[in-house]
Amino acid sequence: MLLPIAQPVPLAVMAPGLRLKPIGVAGAGFPSPAQDWEEDAINLVELLRLNRAASFVFRIDGTSMVDAGIADRDVVVVDRDVAPRSGHIVIAVLAGGFVCRQLVHRAGVPYLEARNSRQSYPEQIADDQTEIWGVVRAAVRDYQR
Template sequence: MPVTFLGRLARPSQPLPLFLCRVSAGFPSPAEDHVDANLSLDDLCVQHPAATFFLRVRGDSMRDLGIFDGDIVVVDRSLNPRVGMVVVALVNGAFTCKQLGSHDGRPVLHAANPAYPDIHLGEGEELEVFGVVTNCIHRLPGV
């Protein structure tokens, strides 16, 4: 899955209202008009601003983990990648977004779509992890 570089987080975003009540995703509940606090998406999505980048995803190899074509992923370069994490990695000169795995002591990049094969590194090939994906932002259909 190719990714497009969008840039480093440059400044804090505008804090927006966060309502105290939770919205029901099951049976409807009465709405409350009580604003609890202001929330910046930076505070929600970014732990290490100096090491955080946004990347736009192209392709559907990660769809089963909720990462879709056109989504923006938040990538933290300061985190240590571990097996099971979604990472942006450089493989043979190209960036890709995959889930980090291991097989026989060697790293493997797993797609989250059965239509795509896993990426097994051959002898002498090295994997460079650009960063760990911490969040994914996507638009809902019809918006």
């Protein structure tokens, strides 16, 4: 789905970072040997590197990137100062709107590909009419929605 072009605001102009105190370490398999480890606080702005003039946030609208781990309503952190390479997830400007796609080079030709095996999307060559606006660095998901 194409979204209208808006003027993104650099995250560097945000208020000082939110600091969260971790309760502990939770293993995602076996119990963690690092359970006694403790960190004073997590600064989300520093963790996600949002305090850079070239960092922006977009909310994803749609399911075209679910196979890449980016779902509808997720928030992605985008860097404008990273050179896009084949394999990067990017925000691009197509037909006057922003889209989230994976940049893939095949036989030297750059393509913007959706990552949803349950739907088909038209082939999109990243030609002169396409602007790669930035590279997605992180995604944040609210699991309670």
